[in-house]
Amino acid sequence: MRKRLAILALALTICAPPALAHKLKVFATAIGAEISGYGYFAPGGRAQDSAVSVTLPDGRVLATLRTNAEGEFAFVAQTRADHVFTLDAGDGHVATYRIAAAELPDTLPGAGAAPAIAATPAPQAQTAKGDVSSAEIRAMVEQGVAHQLRPLREQIDAWQEKVWLHDVLGGLGYIIGLAGLAYGLSANRRSKPQASSAMKEARR
Amino acid sequence: MAHIPDGVLSAPVLATGVAVTLAGCAIGLRALDHEKIPRTAMLSSVFFVASLVHFPVGPSSVHLILNGLVGVALGWTAFPAIVVALLLQAVLFGFGGLVVLGVNAMNMAVPALLCYALFAAIGRRDSRKLSILAAALAGGLGVILTALMVAGSLALSGKEFDAAARLTLFAHLPVMAIESAFTAAAVSLLLRVKPEFLGMPEPQEASYA
Structure with a gap:
């Protein structure tokens, strides 16, 4: 260590x-x-x-x-x-x-x-003391x-660049949501072959 | 560095990044069976949040990347995990641009994949020490390779490779050390409590509820 x-x-x-x-x-x-x-x-x-x-x-x-x-x-x-x-x-x-x-x-x-061209000279010359x-x-x-x-x-x-807690939580929520979506899709995909094999077994 | 903003890279580099990332995602999503989904989401979250962990280095600060850890734990699935996390970082935090998302994802996911290969080559189920060593190497390698790939992307877009590589590599040395230690610690913990997380299942397969 x-x-x-x-x-x-x-x-x-x-x-x-x-x-x-x-x-x-x-x-x-x-x-x-x-x-x-x-x-x-x-x-x-x-x-x-x-x-x-x-x-x-x-x-x-x-x-x-x-x-x-x-x-x-x-x-x-x-x-x-x-x-x-x-x-x-x-x-x-x-x-x-x-x-x-x-x-x-x-x-x-x-x-x-x-x-x-340089900036025009400031009009200081014409001003007297105490008079601007x-x-x-x-x-x-x-x-x-x-x-x-x-x-x-x-x-x-x-x-503008500060990362707020709600940004972080929102991002994590998105990832969890995507995982849920992936779960749902994969369950859908899996259930079809399973259903058909179950039917085959039932026929036997 | 790791997150390249928009308007820096040239079109061929951007196109390459998109192509590599799309291919990687396709393979990664195919490898994503449903037992891997929670793990992928978790590591994607870790990657997403890791960029907020800053370490002061000299007058500045650097942040974690953790692509080595993501690669070791996920393999090919690291691609979709990193793409999702990078997209959210770009949209929510403003880290990196959207057009360069493909290149950024490539620069972090390809090293992750190589880390996975390294860990698979050296790590052993029966040797904790060897596995932890492999994890430490992978953690450091991920950062170095990412820095090199970022420098390479910049060089191919017309920047000087030497300058870019020097800047990115030197800045990443502390990150590399920290990630090496962190990845080793994380893998050491996982080996003790949940070895199947690393694709090293215990003799009896945990039943899936």
Whole structure:
């Protein structure tokens, strides 16, 4: 038993591979034009050092990023378009997340514009001390709300993958039901030859 | 890893998976006589629930597969048992995709079948120790073969085999150790209380009620 435990402990210490589980997910939010997010595995762990590609709906690849040790990545949007983040952990796990254009600030050029154009400079020059323009206030409010909403969205995203007890019980119920069905069918199949042999015996 | 999601594999691999799984299921269902039905359902349930048992490994966690145990106890019937459990896992838990169900089932059921062959070759009715050793080997073998088959499926779909195999194999080493111990423990218990469960009936056949 001790030997078995030792082998197990050895195996556990050797293996600290990139997080592995059964479902990979990507989560990202936009705060201003900066999109930050991370890849994670449904029951726990982050997708470390994995490739993330950023694509537009028309298939243009904007960038290929890598997640850091915390599974995080960041990207600054240059256009106001849907951004699709595809994370490939390399072992068959692939996940995508879409940041809708509506989540990005409307100061960015539209999807049709060349992505190389930098965001228009914020209208800071014209504002005097203690006097902020309505556009600035709106941007600040939006950023503040995005900050506040992020944990909530993370929680909702993670909750979608929670396995509930009723799922487990439902699955077990299905298996029991199938077994019952198989029983019924096999009983049906068996009873016919038995019935005929019983009749033969009765004839004798 | 073990549960490949949709949209990763290429069409020929998917088709192969479906063909192998259908053939395996056909043979498995033919072998499913009615005394085997409760056992099949039970192991299908065990397989279905095993994927929820997580072990923390480093920063992450891995989960059990238990296809070795299913194979040892069921033989060819492992195919339908695993297909049903995988379908329910995909629908209820979101583990793995529906289109790749055939490939996922193949990747877990073919190793299960090989484990059954291994157990039948080494295990002996009169030698408990040998049977338990065979079970431990089968438990580990099931996981390794599954990891290799997953890596192979990915490689045939255009991913690098080396990288995929390294990732899947290393991640599965702890699972392998745990399943080896678990399968050995389960078989040891079964040999003591219900040897006919493993196709090793006691001299007098238990009468069927």
